[in-house]
Amino acid sequence: MLSSAKGIRILGIDPGLRITGFGIIEKVRNHLTYIGSGCVVTGEASLPDRLKTILGGLSEIIQQHNPEQVAVEQVFVNINPKSTLLLGQARGAAISAAVLHELSVYEYTALQVKQAVVGNGHAHKEQVQEMVMRLLGLGERPRPDAADALACAICHAHTGSGLLALGTRSRSRRGRRL
Numbered sequence: 001m002l003s004s005a006k007g008i009r010i011l012g013i014d015p016g017l018r019i020t021g022f023g024i025i026e027k028v029r030n031h032l033t034y035i036g037s038g039c040v041v042t043g044e045a046s047l048p049d050r051l052k053t054i055l056g057g058l059s060e061i062i063q064q065h066n067p068e069q070v071a072v073e074q075v076f077v078n079i080n081p082k083s084t085l086l087l088g089q090a091r092g093a094a095i096s097a098a099v100l101h102e103l104s105v106y107e108y109t110a111l112q113v114k115q116a117v118v119g120n121g122h123a124h125k126e127q128v129q130e131m132v133m134r135l136l137g138l139g140e141r142p143r144p145d146a147a148d149a150l151a152c153a154i155c156h157a158h159t160g161s162g163l164l165a166l167g168t169r170s171r172s173r174r175g176r177r178l
Contacts, residue, residue: 009035011067011098012153013058014145015075015091018042020054021145024065025136034136035065037146043099046128050174051093052158058097070098071156073113084152108155116155 007028014021019042024035040057042050075091077085099104111121118131125148129141132150142150 007033007156008069009065009067010153010156011062011065011070011103012149012151012156013070013072014148014152015072015087015094016145017047017050017052017086017090020058021143021144021147021149022058022061022088022095023132023142023146023150024061024067024156025150026154030088032136032154032157034138034150037142037150039143039145047089047161051089051100054090054093055097058094059100059140062097062101062103067103070095070103071152072098072105073152074107074109079117092106098174106156108133108152112159113151113155116158 007025007026009024012021012023012025021037023037023042026035028035040054040061042053045053070096072091075084075088078087095105108116113126114123115121117123117135118127120127123131125144128151129144129147132138132147132154133141135154136150141147145169
């Protein structure tokens, strides 16, 4: 992914309509450094207002932390198609924030993320939190949504360019364009 001593900053995003987790790490060679994490909380507002909050919140985070790449968790197909569609809209707002800042976007399934971080694609949330804490040398477990976002960033750092890229311009050559 990177051949020089300069690190690459990765923003991981766990999209959600009520809570969107984010996590920023930096990778220098094989060393990962925790930069920050948290959640964009939309509350019980209307759908357009929630999407605006996600877009605005992530745009602020991107401006503040200057990531070079973004890793987003893919939406899984839920039993309830309406829930899946709503989650897809939250994911779209998150991807839009990255694209507006001309960042390359890579996506990973929950199975890929858990496999990369825990070694088990069917790991429980607590296991993901624990491994994120250990891998990044954190003093305590991050919130579940922030931990999932950090895990997504860690997965991207471990796998390089990702299997699927929603890259922008010439940067999309790192993966398959969707």
